[in-house]
Amino acid sequence: MTARLEQFAEQRPNAKGQPCPSWQVRWIALLAVFTCSVVTTGWTAAEAPRRPNVLIITTDQQRVDAASVVGNPWLKTPNLDRLASQGVYFTKSYCSYPLCSPSRASLHTGRFPHEMGVDHNNMAIRPGIPVSGELFRDAGYEAAYAGKWHCPAVYPTEGIPGFQVLNRTTRQGKLARDVDAATIEAAIDFLKQPRQKPFYLVVSLINPHDICLPAGEASPLLEQIWQRYGPTAGIELPPLPPNFKLADNEPAWLGQRRPKHPDWDESQWRRYIYAYYRMVEDVDAQIGQLLDAVKEIGAQNNTLIVFTSDHGEGLGCHQWTGKMMFFDAEAAVPLIVSWEGVTPTRIDREHLVSTVDVLPTICDYAGIKPPSDVRGQSLRPIIENPGAPWRGFVVSEIAHTPALGRSFMVRTARYKYIRLAQANSEPVELLFDMEGDPAELNNLAGKTDMRPVLEEHRRILEQWREATGEKSNPVQPSPKPARPQKQRAKKAT
DSSP states (O other): OHHHHHHHHHTSBOTTSSBOOHHHHHHHHHHHHHHHHHHHHSSOSTTTTTSOEEEEEEESSOOTTOSGGGTOTTOOOHHHHHHHTTEEEESSEEOSSSSHHHHHHHHHHSSOHHHHTOOSTTOOOOTTOOOHHHHHHHTTOEEEEEEOOOSSOSSOSSOOTTOEEOOOOOOTTSOHHHHHHHHHHHHHHHHTSOOSSOEEEEEEOOTTGGGGTTTTOOOTTHHHHHHHHSOOTTOOOOOOOTTOSOOTTOOHHHHHHSOOOTTOOHHHHHHHHHHHHHHHHHHHHHHHHHHHHHHHTTOGGGEEEEEEESOOOOTTGGGOOSSSSOSHHHHBOOEEEEOTTTSOOEEEOSOOEEGGGHHHHHHHHHTOOOOTTOOOOOSHHHHHOTTSOOOSEEEEEEEOOTTTOEEEEEEESSEEEEEEOOTTSOOEEEEEETTTOTTOOOOOTTOGGGHHHHHHHHHHHHHHHHHTTGGGSOOOOOSSOOOOSSOOOOOOO
């Protein structure tokens, strides 16, 4: 290409009508090559090390252990594995709130749901709180969003602050995989556009959220779900989780709020688990299309990619389905930070990280100063040096009603403390030794010898509530009526 451009330049006279000198010919040709590279691939040359493209990929309702790269033998996720092979996969990663809208709001602001007024689904982030798209747009990035938003609109075609919205479809009446296919198509079209700025692209996918349908929600899509994701005759099914059997001293609070499946036998539970893993494999394949597109445009070496999910899925642990609880099944989410050739490669099973850390992390790599009131911390120091100083706890919250208030989880290096709000009564407290009891079955909160540990976690929570203004931000009413406690369970056929 350079030779052809040199030939063209030699044929062009300079301002005096004379042939260009050879040094000038060479300079024009090289400049043209550089310009063409920047326009066609996004941001691939001189500024790449300090101004990378940024790609955030999210799924919906994916557990932290739902990937083959972390040792799960019941599914294959070659594309998440590929992403992790060029970065760090955090396994002690927790969402700020195990529900869609509040968690997504935290992801894009670095703040906790109570600070933004996003106490339930379908609620907007309070005006004046900057969203990631605004920060990156103002820093010179081309910011675009494809897929589920949910703050408040689920699939808006406009109106996400700072972002060009790429959505071409809606959720209504479709399998998640079909909506995700449209999201991926829109994202790839965006990636292939010529540009002179680095891009910041969010691709927000739904699956494996469709597990909510076989878990009991009434839907005309149930038959399609089981046709696509149900097990064939004779195939080996995943076993029940080791904490499927309920603890003898389980608080009544859990029994009252647990989704009900009275007609499910062991086979039905295992079919449900099987279907979930097939949904994860479906969305993994679609993520692979996106990663291939990044490579196709030549941007794999100058694109920071972050993968995570808004919350987990009970999947039979404690006989729970769905979210809205603080066991690891619901509250722990995968978090991968990957920049090919830049980030080291490892499974990080040590550091406690949170959804609120994503925004300051991508800002750090992009050279953008995050707002001063962001609660999260950049993960870059512990990515580059696992021995760097780091926090000792993370917190997650769940909002109930204005009268009831909120429940909380505090996760420290060894323990997990859960405080569940009750009406007209003291809160229910749970304390688990996550080293000796990772299944979270033995509640230590009532043990005399664990009193100092319990008191320490109470203190951490109260200090966090004070620091983040939780007490001065009462729970807002839900914009939607609460769903009945008893779900309509349907058996797989």
